[in-house]
Amino acid sequence: MLTFLSCLHIPCLQAQQQHKEWLTGIKDSSYSSHSDYIKNLKHYPFIQLVPDSSIEGVAESRNLVYASLGDRKLHIDAFLPGTTRNRPNPAILIIHGGGWRSGDRSQHIALAQHLAAKGFACFTVEYRLSTEAFFPAAVYDLKAAIRWLRAGADQFHIDTGKLSVLGFSAGGELAAFIGMTGGLEKFEGTQGNPGMSSKVNAVINIDGTLSFVHPEASETKHPEKIGASAWWLGYPRTERLDLWTAASPLSYADNxxxxxLFLNSAVQRMHAGRDDFKALMDKKGVAVQIIEFPNTPHSFCLYRPWFSKVVTDVTTFLHNIYAE
Incomplete structure (x- = not known):
C-alpha cells in the first residue's frame, strides 16, 4: 500500500484557486432527508423516515458554537444520556452527508437521540461545505469539533478515551479521513483548543467511499465528470490527480x-477501497468489521425498517471495542 504522507505538502492543499467560481457562497439545498425520502419512496414504498423526536431521558442542547472563523460560527448539537453514571459516557461525533456540498446536521438528529438513549453522548456537527470552502476546510472544522469535545469533557460528562466519529456518505468519507490522519499537523487547522488532541478511538463509516482514485471508485470510471467530488476538491480529477489522491482516506491507511465499522448499502460504488483497507488492517491486527444491508438504498440508515439495526450494530461494535 503506497502512502502519500511524505509527498503531500501544504501548498498543494492551499492552491485551490483555479475554480473558485465553484465557491458560490450560496447554500445548496438540493439534498435533504425529505428529498431523499421522496426519491427512494418510488423504489422502497415501505420505508419510513425516522423523525427528530425527543426521547425521555435524553437531554438536548442545540445550536452550541464549537468554533468561530471571524464572524462565521460553526454549530453543534448535544444529545446526552439523562441517567447519571459514576463513569463518564462514551461519545460519538456524527457527520452528515450530502456530497460535501449540501445537507446539514439535522440529518442525523434521530440517530443521535436513539444512540444517546443507549448511553452514548452524541453530537451532530456543522462543517463548511464546498459552496463555502474547498478541502481540507471540512477536515479542519471537524477536528476542531473533536478538540472542543475534549476540552468540554467535564461539562458533557464524556470519556475522552472512548471518543468515536460516525459519518454517512460524504460524512463517512470524512469520518474515515479523520480517523486515519489523527495527529497529522497538515490536517489539523488552527481553530479552537489547539492544546487538545484531534485523535479518535473508533470510526463508524456508513456508506462513505475510502478513495477517489481507486479502480472501484465512480470517479475513476468517469474521470471527466465534474460533480460533487470535484466541487469539494476544487479541481477536476483530470487536472489534479495528486490532490484527489491526497484527499482519499485510503492514502493514509498505513497510518x-x-x-x-463499515455499514454498507447495496450500492457498490460507495465501497471503493474498503476491502483493500480491511486486508491491510487484518495484517496489522487492527479491528475492521463490515456489515452489509442487502437490497437497500444508499441512505438506508435514515429509514425504518433498517434504522433499528443500525443503532444496534453501532452500539454492539462500540461496546465490544470498549469492553473492559
Missing amino acids: NTVPF
Whole structure:
C-alpha cells in the first residue's frame, strides 16, 4: 500500500484557486432527508423516515458554537444520556452527508437521540461545505469539533478515551479521513483548543467511499465528470490527480491504528477501497468489521425498517471495542 504522507505538502492543499467560481457562497439545498425520502419512496414504498423526536431521558442542547472563523460560527448539537453514571459516557461525533456540498446536521438528529438513549453522548456537527470552502476546510472544522469535545469533557460528562466519529456518505468519507490522519499537523487547522488532541478511538463509516482514485471508485470510471467530488476538491480529477489522491482516506491507511465499522448499502460504488483497507488492517491486527444491508438504498440508515439495526450494530461494535 503506497502512502502519500511524505509527498503531500501544504501548498498543494492551499492552491485551490483555479475554480473558485465553484465557491458560490450560496447554500445548496438540493439534498435533504425529505428529498431523499421522496426519491427512494418510488423504489422502497415501505420505508419510513425516522423523525427528530425527543426521547425521555435524553437531554438536548442545540445550536452550541464549537468554533468561530471571524464572524462565521460553526454549530453543534448535544444529545446526552439523562441517567447519571459514576463513569463518564462514551461519545460519538456524527457527520452528515450530502456530497460535501449540501445537507446539514439535522440529518442525523434521530440517530443521535436513539444512540444517546443507549448511553452514548452524541453530537451532530456543522462543517463548511464546498459552496463555502474547498478541502481540507471540512477536515479542519471537524477536528476542531473533536478538540472542543475534549476540552468540554467535564461539562458533557464524556470519556475522552472512548471518543468515536460516525459519518454517512460524504460524512463517512470524512469520518474515515479523520480517523486515519489523527495527529497529522497538515490536517489539523488552527481553530479552537489547539492544546487538545484531534485523535479518535473508533470510526463508524456508513456508506462513505475510502478513495477517489481507486479502480472501484465512480470517479475513476468517469474521470471527466465534474460533480460533487470535484466541487469539494476544487479541481477536476483530470487536472489534479495528486490532490484527489491526497484527499482519499485510503492514502493514509498505513497510518491507521483505530478500529473501523463499515455499514454498507447495496450500492457498490460507495465501497471503493474498503476491502483493500480491511486486508491491510487484518495484517496489522487492527479491528475492521463490515456489515452489509442487502437490497437497500444508499441512505438506508435514515429509514425504518433498517434504522433499528443500525443503532444496534453501532452500539454492539462500540461496546465490544470498549469492553473492559
